[in-house]
Amino acid sequence: MQERxxxxxxxxxxxxxxxxxxxxxxxxxxxxxxxxxxxMFPYPSGRLHMGHVRNYTIGDVISRFMRMRGYxxxxxxxxxxxxxxxxxxxxxxxxPPAQWTYENIAYMKQQLQSLGFAIDWDREVATCTPEYxxxxxxxxxxxxxxxxxxxxxxxxxxxxxxxxxxxxxxxIDGRGWRTGALVEKREIPMYYxxxxxxxxxxLDALNELPGWPERVRTMQANWIGRSEGVRFAFPYDxxxxxxxxxxxxxxxxxxxxxxxxxxxxxxxxxxxxxTNNPALAAFIDECKRGTAMEAELAVMEKKGMATGLFVTHPxxxxxxxxxxxxxxxxxxxxxxxxxxxxxxxRDFEFAKKYGLEIRQVIDMxxxxxxxxxxxxxxxxxxxxxxxxxxxxxxxxxxxYDTKSGVCIHSGKYDxxxxxxAVDAIAADLQAQGLGNKQVQWRLRDWGISRQRYWGCxxxxxxxxxxxxxxxxxxxLPVKLPEGLVPDGSGNPLNKTPSFYECRCPQCGGLAxxxxxxxxxxxxxxxxxxxxxxxxxxxxxxxARADYWMPVDQYIGGxxxxxxxxxxxxxxxxxMHDLGLVKVTEPFANLxxxxxxxxxxxxxxxxxxxxxxxxxxxxDVQTDAKGLRxxxxxxxxxxxxxxxxxxxxxxxxxxxxxxxxxxxxxGADSIRLFMMFKAPPEDSLEWSDDGVEGAARFMxxxxxxxxxxxxxxxxxxxxxxxxxxxxxxxxxxxxxPQSLTDAQCELRRATHSALVKVTDDLxxxxxxxxxxxxxxxxxxxxxxxxDTSPQGRAIVQESLELIVQMLAPIVxxxxxxxxxxxxxxxxxxxxxxxQADPAALVQDSIDxxxxxxxxxxxxxxxxxxxxxxxxxxxxxxxxxxxxxxDGKPLRKVIVVPGKLVNVVV
RNA sequence: GCCGGUGUGGCGGAAUUGGUAGACGCAGCAGACUCAAAAUCUGCCAUGGGCAACCAUGUGUCGGUUCGACUCCGACCACCGGCACCA
Numbered sequence: 001m002q003e004r005x006x007x008x009x010x011x012x013x014x015x016x017x018x019x020x021x022x023x024x025x026x027x028x029x030x031x032x033x034x035x036x037x038x039x040m041f042p043y044p045s046g047r048l049h050m051g052h053v054r055n056y057t058i059g060d061v062i063s064r065f066m067r068m069r070g071y072x073x074x075x076x077x078x079x080x081x082x083x084x085x086x087x088x089x090x091x092x093x094x095x096p097p098a099q100w101t102y103e104n105i106a107y108m109k110q111q112l113q114s115l116g117f118a119i120d121w122d123r124e125v126a127t128c129t130p131e132y133x134x135x136x137x138x139x140x141x142x143x144x145x146x147x148x149x150x151x152x153x154x155x156x157x158x159x160x161x162x163x164x165x166x167x168x169x170x171x172i173d174g175r176g177w178r179t180g181a182l183v184e185k186r187e188i189p190m191y192y193x194x195x196x197x198x199x200x201x202x203l204d205a206l207n208e209l210p211g212w213p214e215r216v217r218t219m220q221a222n223w224i225g226r227s228e229g230v231r232f233a234f235p236y237d238x239x240x241x242x243x244x245x246x247x248x249x250x251x252x253x254x255x256x257x258x259x260x261x262x263x264x265x266x267x268x269x270x271x272x273x274x275t276n277n278p279a280l281a282a283f284i285d286e287c288k289r290g291t292a293m294e295a296e297l298a299v300m301e302k303k304g305m306a307t308g309l310f311v312t313h314p315x316x317x318x319x320x321x322x323x324x325x326x327x328x329x330x331x332x333x334x335x336x337x338x339x340x341x342x343x344x345x346r347d348f349e350f351a352k353k354y355g356l357e358i359r360q361v362i363d364m365x366x367x368x369x370x371x372x373x374x375x376x377x378x379x380x381x382x383x384x385x386x387x388x389x390x391x392x393x394x395x396x397x398x399x400y401d402t403k404s405g406v407c408i409h410s411g412k413y414d415x416x417x418x419x420x421a422v423d424a425i426a427a428d429l430q431a432q433g434l435g436n437k438q439v440q441w442r443l444r445d446w447g448i449s450r451q452r453y454w455g456c457x458x459x460x461x462x463x464x465x466x467x468x469x470x471x472x473x474x475x476l477p478v479k480l481p482e483g484l485v486p487d488g489s490g491n492p493l494n495k496t497p498s499f500y501e502c503r504c505p506q507c508g509g510l511a512x513x514x515x516x517x518x519x520x521x522x523x524x525x526x527x528x529x530x531x532x533x534x535x536x537x538x539x540x541x542x543a544r545a546d547y548w549m550p551v552d553q554y555i556g557g558x559x560x561x562x563x564x565x566x567x568x569x570x571x572x573x574x575m576h577d578l579g580l581v582k583v584t585e586p587f588a589n590l591x592x593x594x595x596x597x598x599x600x601x602x603x604x605x606x607x608x609x610x611x612x613x614x615x616x617x618x619d620v621q622t623d624a625k626g627l628r629x630x631x632x633x634x635x636x637x638x639x640x641x642x643x644x645x646x647x648x649x650x651x652x653x654x655x656x657x658x659x660x661x662x663x664x665x666g667a668d669s670i671r672l673f674m675m676f677k678a679p680p681e682d683s684l685e686w687s688d689d690g691v692e693g694a695a696r697f698m699x700x701x702x703x704x705x706x707x708x709x710x711x712x713x714x715x716x717x718x719x720x721x722x723x724x725x726x727x728x729x730x731x732x733x734x735x736p737q738s739l740t741d742a743q744c745e746l747r748r749a750t751h752s753a754l755v756k757v758t759d760d761l762x763x764x765x766x767x768x769x770x771x772x773x774x775x776x777x778x779x780x781x782x783x784x785x786d787t788s789p790q791g792r793a794i795v796q797e798s799l800e801l802i803v804q805m806l807a808p809i810v811x812x813x814x815x816x817x818x819x820x821x822x823x824x825x826x827x828x829x830x831x832x833x834q835a836d837p838a839a840l841v842q843d844s845i846d847x848x849x850x851x852x853x854x855x856x857x858x859x860x861x862x863x864x865x866x867x868x869x870x871x872x873x874x875x876x877x878x879x880x881x882x883x884x885d886g887k888p889l890r891k892v893i894v895v896p897g898k899l900v901n902v903v904v
Numbered sequence: 905g906c907c908g909g910u911g912u913g914g915c916g917g918a919a920u921u922g923g924u925a926g927a928c929g930c931a932g933c934a935g936a937c938u939c940a941a942a943a944u945c946u947g948c949c950a951u952g953g954g955c956a957a958c959c960a961u962g963u964g965u966c967g968g969u970u971c972g973a974c975u976c977c978g979a980c981c982a983c984c985g986g987c988a989c990c991a
Contacts, residue, residue: 043991084990156989167989215908219986222907294987298905331988443988450989520991558985561908595985622932628914647984676929677916683984685916689930697929699943759920769918772928779928782945848924853972855924893971899923903971 001709001820005702007666007812014812015116023828024118026074028547035071036548037063038528038587040556040564041078044104044126045085048111050596050648050674050686051557053658057671058593058680058767059555060117064808065761067118068832074548076531077112077119079105081128082455083520084167087486090454097454098482101128111659115667116812118828123534127523132530133456134477135540136522141459141470142578143193151468154190154447155266157183164490165451168293178488185288190449190516191458195570199224199441202569211589213681216561223562225442230426231334232435234261234311234320238272245269245311245322248333248440251343251401252429253421256410257361259351260339261311262304262325267335270324273307280305280324287326302327302350314434315425325350331444348396358393364405446567448519453484453492455517463504463511472505478513491515524564525571528554528586541575546582554587561592591765594683598654600643601631612653613640616688645685656686668810669695675767675809697775698813701802704781705817708795711787743794746784750798751839753777757805758832767809774805796821804833848899849874851883859900867894874900 002009018024028034039059042052056077063075079101086097093100105126112119125132143149157166159176165186170177195202203224206217230252233244245261263269265287274281283305291297303326310319327346328337341351341358351358391400399405403418413421422437429435449458457478459471471478481499484492493499493515504511526540532548533541556564565587572586599615613633618640621629631640648655661670673694678684739747753773760770781798784791800821807814807827818827842863847870849857857879861870871892874880880902887904894900 040991045991080991165989169990171989219908223987295905298987300905447989452989519989524991557991558909560986560991562986563988564991622914679917682910682917687916687930690916693930696944703944764920766920768916769920769928772918775928846924850923850972853923853970858924891971893923895923899972901923901971 001706003703003706003710005699005813007668007698008663010816011114011116011667011812014815015113017815017826018116018118018828021826023826024075024120025122026072026120028544029072030547032070032072034548035063035066035073035553036528036532036551037066037073037075037553038531038551038555039075039077040554040560041080041524041527042108043080043083043085044101044108046104046107048108048658050656050658053115053670054596054674054680054684055555055557055593056112056115056117057674058591059553060115060671060811061675061761061767061808062553062555062765063118064811064828065832067828068804068807068830069762070831073118074123074531075117075119076123076534077117077121078123078125078527078531079108079127080520080524080527081105081126082133082517082523084452084454086454087452090485091488094485096483096485098128101126101454114662115658115671118811123531125527125530125534127456127520127527128454128480130477130479131537132527133480133523135526135530136456136518137459137471137476137478138473139526139540139575139578139580140191140518140522141473143574144470146574146578148194148197148574149191150194151189151191153187154192154449155185155187156451158186160184162489164488171291174289174291182289188451190447192445192447193570193574195446195567196441196443198570198573199226199443201573202443202566205569205585209585209588209590212587213590213592216558216565216590216592219561220566223443223566227440227442229438229440230422230429230435231438231440232314232429234314234338235434236309236311238309244434245336246334247336247338248438249338251340251403252425253403253407253413253416253418254340254343254361255315255338255425256407256413257340257342257359258313258320258338259341259357259359260321260323262323262328262337262339262350263307264328264330264335265324265326266330267324267328269309269322269336270307273309273322273324277308280307284324287324290326297327297329300326302346302353304350304354306354314429314432321356323350323354332442333440342391342393343401345396345401348400352393359409360391361407361410362400362402362405363391363408364399364402446519446521446570448522449516450519451491451515452517453480453486455520456480456522457493458514458516458518460514461502461504461511462514463507463509465509466504466506466511469504469506469511475505480517493517521564521567522571525567526575528568529572529575529581541580549581549583550586550588553589553591555591555593557595558592565590591680593680594678595647596684596686597645598648598656598686600646600652600654601633601640602643603633603638603640612651614653614655615686616656647683648686661691665691665695666698666812668813669698672697672771672810676771677768679766679768698810700778701806702813702817704778705799705803705820708792708799709820711792739790739794740786742784742786743791746780746794746798747836747839748842749777749780750794750801751835754801754805754833754835755840758835761808770805771809774802777802801833803827804830845897847874847897849877849880850899850901851880852903853901856880856883867896870894870896870900874902 037059039055059075063073067073081101086101089095089100090097127133140149157171159166159179159181161179161181162176166176166183171183174183175181176183203221203226206221209217227250229248229250231246231248233246235242235244237243247261265284270284274284304323307322307324309322311322313320328335339347339350341347341356342360343362348358407413407416407421413424416424426435426437457480459476459478461469461471463469481496484496486492500513500515502511502513503509528551529541529545529549532545536542568586572581573584575581576584601613601615601618602610604610617634618631619634620631631642632638633640646652658670669691673691674684676694677690753776756773757770760766781795784795803814803817803821811828815827844860844862847859847861848855849859857877859873859877861873871894884902884904889902889904891903892900
């Protein structure tokens with residue numbers, strides 16, 4: 001055995017052996033339980049970043065652990081290869097997106113391989129290949145037939161200078177990122193998927209996903225946004241007979257407090273009012289130019305303008321003014337809301353700003369418990385209780401929008417509580433044919449059309465005679481031409497007649513092919529099914545998917561908690577309903593890993609520009625206690641400013657290149673560091689010292705095995721495979737009677753570490769504590785100096801178990817050390833070891849004694865001592881007596897095996 | 905703004921079901937080995953007081969429940985993630 005830990009040699013040896021044995025290629029095998037472990041596939045941006053390394057290391061640790069536990073494990077990998085960055089790179093470098101993407105894939109694949117992940121590369125997919133995206137197209141046509149896909153107009157950001165549609169991220173402060181031109185809203189025809197049809201199912205099924213983090217389920221439930229309320233209409237007449245302005249409200253109990261209505265800028269009523277009102281038309285234009293992003297809408301100033309039109313209150317018959325409000329969304333409900341300034345904070349602000357009437361119709365008593373003496377429905381048998389809380393129109397109060405008050409100033413509804421009032425009002429509206437109770441969803445249908453080149457073509461042909469005609473299945477895939485280079489002025493497909501010129505499949509006449517491509521979320525909504533049915537040129541999905549699905553463990557960033565995961569759930573259900581797969585939920589268990597952070601160092605230039613520096617180029621000065629004093633740039637020795645820890649990004653210059661780290665420290669050290677530094681769901685702070693520490697651990701592990709193996713000499717304790725297996729499960733361990741105390745202690749430390757590591761890797765899925773347990777064991781082992789044959793046998797057992805416990809985390813070194821310890825089988829195929837119960841037995845345990853909840857002493861009692869015995873021992877303890885000191889005992893609490901609390 | 909999350913020594917974190925707060929590591933300090941350095945090994949390392957035994961305080965802030973709270977409840981503060989064309 002070599003004395004030095006040579007990571008490069010070890011890792012190439014291990015990877016070479018795995019490759020030559022095709023160790024990670026898996027086939028369906030009904031004799032073994034299957035385990036599908038999937039990490040979110042990467043966008044091929046050029047190089048792996050540390051977030052990828054963390055994500056895939058977590059997946060690899062779980063995969064390798066489950067394999068040792070006897071599962072048939074599938075861990076595939078692919079490329080989410082369509083998308084905007086390739087077009088941006090193309091513009092910058094004048095290289096076709098296809099070429100850029102395929103080069104990136106080749107490089108990143110080699111990076112992944114150097115990290116030693118147990119991936120079945122035979123199943124690799126790239127979503128930009130026709131072999132993959134033809135099934136996007138094929139299934140889109142099935143959804144079209146089933147009515148799940150449909151066409152309607154949608155609003156996009158239009159850059160008038162570049163004559164192109166911009167993504168939200170390409171719009172900065174309302175202007176195009178490249179041209180600086182004011183971005184306009186344009187309505188264009190687009191294709192949508194009816195995800196709203198699945199809203200109830202998607203919501204209900206969240207309860208059947210106990211393996212998902214609670215917070216992700218909550219976020220999805222909020223996103224779907226089911227709300228029960230009343231949809232009703234305000235009648236109006238503009239001369240052409242009665243028409244209806246529909247609104248939706250969850251607060252029908254406040255309907256008697258309506259003093260205005262507000263409609264979205266795109267609402268037909270607004271358009272109508274603007275025809276003879278230039279000021280209103282200008283305001284509507286301003287609203288339309290505004291942002292479409294919810295976050296910006298929420299914080300912007302609420303503005304409105306009266307339309308001069310009035311509608312009739314359906315219950316009071318009063319005339320209600322209609323306003324246009326910039327905060328009303330055309331995409332939610334009917335694009336109009338009723339305004340109740342007294343009981344809605346936003347309406348209150350709006351009314352104050354524009355001098356609209358504020359009419360209180362809900363009252364609350366001082367303690368919020370019961371009604372006060374208003375109205376006919378008052379129950380006079382009930383105690384009057386506190387006086388009502390004063391309502392003031394001067395300032396908004398928290399209780400104004402409470403649902404626990406009662407109606408006042410509301411005629412026949414006076415005295416009714418929330419639910420009773422909603423029921424009564426809904427019934428009255430229904431009697432008039434003007435409304436009824438309804439369920440409203442926040443979730444909107446999924447618009448999948450993108451006016452971009454680097455995506456999957458939507459397989460439709462527009463024929464002047466026949467309309468929109470689907471491309472026949474036999475003609476799929478509609479191939480994306482790969483040589484085009486976008487220049488920022490719109491979709492190059494629109495300038496490529498060889499792509500868009502075609503014949504109508506129905507009438508044979510000249511027609512134009514659709515040039516929009518699909519949202520890249522489409523690609524990632526079913527890739528997990530394709531891995532399971534890899535390389536099938538005849539079908540999108542086959543019986544192999546029924547074997548592998550659902551994904552047993554899905555791992556990815558929390559930033560995908562809503563969109564990607566919801567779209568994938570929807571898509572899987574659609575495939576299920578069209579008879580293509582058996583499962584309805586794609587991901588049984590979900591682990592959302594935290595982000596990778598690093599220090600940010602900057603320096604402000606004289607011109608106000610901020611320069612960022614890599615933490616690798618910065619020296620940090622500390623005081624005697626290690627406290628950070630200042631930071632200086634290594635190259636010029638001048639100070640730089642520390643901005644704290646943030647997520648790694650190119651623009652902040654705080655990224656770390658995995659490739660350099662692998663070369664310098666080896667994949668095992670990087671993997672160990674990432675698993676040890678933080679629990680998987682927390683954010684992880686990068687530190688070069690931490691990697692150094694991981695590398696130190698690897699050297700120590702190597703040296704411990706080396707010293708043991710080389711110490712074998714020719715004595716009776718010589719290492720051999722037969723001796724090694726003798727201490728394993730096949731034979732019982734040495735009997736406690738024959739062992740010294742120190743030997744007994746090391747065996748107990750070894751086997752209790754195994755219990756802990758098994759639980760952490762398996763049930764808990766927390767790896768930092770598993771590694772800490774092994775470190776503790778190694779500390780015990782290095783204090784163990786017994787070189788007798790029996791002592792050596794116990795060290796051998798301990799080292800073998802350490803290597804096995806670490807195998808999922810540092811697989812290369814574990815692979816080689818396993819052989820050095822005398823085995824010739826492959827460690828990754830070895831069954832996970834089981835702890836020897838005999839090694840865990842203890843004769844006595846330590847019990848903590850508290851007096852009035854404060855730690856005052858410790859006692860040692862025999863294992864299995866009764867509560868009374870423990871209690872007596874605690875009260876007899878000298879330290880404890882000092883604190884009791886004759887005071888009367890009030891209570892003694894005995895927690896078996898843990899502590900005694902004496903209350904005096 | 906709305907929704908979700910996080911907050912423990914100088915730092916990352918541990919404490920799994922309400923039961924010893926600070927495991928394990930990083931940084932730091934002291935020492936051993938060495939001509940020296942690297943590597944390695946040993947010891948110390950929450951704060952205040954004390955020679956020490958030990959005592960008091962301490963898990964973002966304030967309050968509550970409990971024999972006992974990092975853990976449960978209420979209010980607040982700070983920071984982070986998502987918000988539908990980035991993926």
